[in-house]
Amino acid sequence: MRNTMPELFAPSIHGRAGQRPTIGVLSTWAIYEGTSLDWYAHTLLRGMRAAARDHGCDLLLGCGIGLPSGPRESRTAWAITGTGINFIPVGAWNADGLIIIPDNLSDVQSAYVQDLIRAGYPVIATTAEQPWPLVAIDNAGGIRLALDHLLEHGHRAIAFVAGNTGGGGDSAERLHAYEEGLRAAGIALEPRLVAYGDLSYTGGVGAMQRILAAGVPFSAVLASNDQS
Structure with missing residues (x-):
């Protein structure tokens, strides 16, 4: 866990006109698939809900919603309008601070966040896509622990279902940790044993099919996240 944040739930945030503070949660991707x-x-929101309850805050959740059996939503959800953006009404105008769950922010989205930070508005993110206040999991440490476990059991040809194609943040950190772990173990990287699963169940199925179709022998698989 990395913590580079100010105290978003600090007493300095008093809410509007003496009301309970409202913390906005802004997710750029569809965290709901239908009603699931x-x-x-779910893990992130459970922690946020507990912290908000402990500090007497309200949460205002804004996110995308996808179809359970459909492809992952290609449009992003955000607090401003624009090309390829689904507008969601959660932002600086109705929240006393924002927690951002990002997924490959566009230049427009990044500029919006940086403008808020420069203006002194409280912002915290959950991945290290930008130089911003941050609370994030240890992506590299988690992948290395899983990879070391497989290596200790004698596996040398280890396939990897990666996250988002060409993305930064969590996906990039996990892929880099896999590559560095192989190098540290003296194992050459086999690109055909790596496929992107888009951090989703259907994406993971497709990634595994592509790895199998490549015809390269392997004895273990490491997935970038719990859904793929």
């Missing part, structure tokens, strides 16, 4: 909540998002 994404597992990763």
